[in-house]
Amino acid sequence: MKRLVELVEEEGTDRIERTLSQLLRSAAPFEIDHFRKRRIWVRLERRPNLRPRAGRFWLRPLVIAALLVSGTATAGLGHLYVLHGSGFFGLVGAPSTTSSNVPTTPHAASLTKRAPRDEPARESEPQPALVPPAPVASAAPEPAASAARGVAKNTRSRPESSEDATHVVEAIQALRTERDPARAQALLNGYLKQNPRGALSGDALALSIEAASAQHDPRAAEYARRYLAAYPKGKYRDLAKRALEAQR
Amino acid sequence: MEAIAPAPPLEFRAIYERWFADVSRWIRAMGGPEAEREDLVQDVFLVVHRRLPDFDGQNVAGWLYQIARHRVRDFRRLLWVKHLLFGSVPLSESLSKGGASPADSLETNEKRALLERLLCKLNESERAALVLFEIDGYSGEEIADIQGVPVNTVWARIHKARKKLKASLAIHEHRAQKGP
Numbered sequence: 001m002k003r004l005v006e007l008v009e010e011e012g013t014d015r016i017e018r019t020l021s022q023l024l025r026s027a028a029p030f031e032i033d034h035f036r037k038r039r040i041w042v043r044l045e046r047r048p049n050l051r052p053r054a055g056r057f058w059l060r061p062l063v064i065a066a067l068l069v070s071g072t073a074t075a076g077l078g079h080l081y082v083l084h085g086s087g088f089f090g091l092v093g094a095p096s097t098t099s100s101n102v103p104t105t106p107h108a109a110s111l112t113k114r115a116p117r118d119e120p121a122r123e124s125e126p127q128p129a130l131v132p133p134a135p136v137a138s139a140a141p142e143p144a145a146s147a148a149r150g151v152a153k154n155t156r157s158r159p160e161s162s163e164d165a166t167h168v169v170e171a172i173q174a175l176r177t178e179r180d181p182a183r184a185q186a187l188l189n190g191y192l193k194q195n196p197r198g199a200l201s202g203d204a205l206a207l208s209i210e211a212a213s214a215q216h217d218p219r220a221a222e223y224a225r226r227y228l229a230a231y232p233k234g235k236y237r238d239l240a241k242r243a244l245e246a247q248r
Numbered sequence: 249m250e251a252i253a254p255a256p257p258l259e260f261r262a263i264y265e266r267w268f269a270d271v272s273r274w275i276r277a278m279g280g281p282e283a284e285r286e287d288l289v290q291d292v293f294l295v296v297h298r299r300l301p302d303f304d305g306q307n308v309a310g311w312l313y314q315i316a317r318h319r320v321r322d323f324r325r326l327l328w329v330k331h332l333l334f335g336s337v338p339l340s341e342s343l344s345k346g347g348a349s350p351a352d353s354l355e356t357n358e359k360r361a362l363l364e365r366l367l368c369k370l371n372e373s374e375r376a377a378l379v380l381f382e383i384d385g386y387s388g389e390e391i392a393d394i395q396g397v398p399v400n401t402v403w404a405r406i407h408k409a410r411k412k413l414k415a416s417l418a419i420h421e422h423r424a425q426k427g428p
Binding site for chain 1 (some may be wrong): 268276286297354355359363415
């Protein structure tokens with residue numbers, strides 16, 4: 001029987017076989033890691049009579065179950081936190097605790113305690129006569145502003161969850177297929193502007209270095225610096241360093 | 249009739265030095281992921297060390313292969329439990345290589361990820377036979393020797409694996425053309 005990669009060189013092979021052959025050719029060749037070999041040997045020497053992690057099969061599901069329980073609890077808390085915003089822990093944005101100029105009538109206190117959940121209901125109901133309207137109105141902007149600050153803070157700290165990778169894919173096509181580094185550069189800039197900390201930011205920066213270098217653009221060094229600052233141990237660090245050296 | 253001379257006693261160190269690379273290669277062919285490969289290889293040699301006094305010394309490769317097969321099978325069961333609990337467990341290896349251009353690296357990684365997904369649909373013996381034959385360059389006889397089966401069985405496994413891969417790839421391409 002011949003190997004598929006050899007069969008493809010012959011006539012009469014179909015497209016699927018050719019694709020399969022390309023996939024098989026792309027597989028990483030096996031390389032012996034001598035450092036790993038030495039490391040395992042040292043570990044074996046240290047515990048030669050030890051059974052191969054007996055009970056590992058049973059221990060791991062236990063650990064997984066524990067993680068599952070704690071993960072579910074964390075997810076539940078997180079869900080509550082998302083529902084209630086930053087006022088969940090009563091530290092920021094809770095109207096009753098932060099506003100000192102709200103009158104301390106019993107009814108007002110009960111209203112402010114339930115404030116986050118009952119806000120729409122309270123709006124639809126007529127205001128009780130006990131609460132003077134002016135102080136409540138003056139107190140309202142502060143929680144709103146702090147909630148907005150909380151949302152803004154959350155938005156800043158949260159990574160982009162629904163980013164569009166189309167620009168990067170098109171940039172790769174522009175760079176590799178159409179040989180148009182200027183277009184690739186523009187597309188990558190668009191992606192990086194929209195997703196400065198996106199999942200493909202590292203790849204986009206590295207592609208930007210490549211596109212700028214192809215155009216002899218001095219911005220290649222700038223991209224390289226940005227890449228090394230963001231990913232000092234990234235997989236394209238050699239490329240970035242080469243771009244910096246070329247600039248010098 | 250001549251009596252068969254007993255095989256000379258094997259030394260653990262010698263076995264380790266001679267077979268480390270092959271065991272690592274087999275584990276990879278069976279689908280042991282890169283992140284766990286070191287632990288799997290270590291476990292295999294721990295078993296080897298324990299069972300060496302009882303080994304008859306006839307077919308070292310086949311013996312080691314069977315131990316590796318059992319370790320990977322246990323690992324897969326564990327992975328299945330994880331998959332059941334967590335939904336998705338990353339199975340593909342980290343195949344990126346430093347120094348390649350970003351575009352090339354992305355393309356190659358995409359191909360390798362697709363190959364890994366297709367190979368996951370094969371059973372362990374078919375996958376190992378196919379990978380050892382197509383990627384690692386083993387001959388059918390060598391695979392038959394280590395798997396402990398007739399050569400024709402190896403050819404049948406490779407043939408079946410190819411057919412399954414082609415079918416999976418055709419489905420994948422059809423879906424890709426239709427779009428999400």
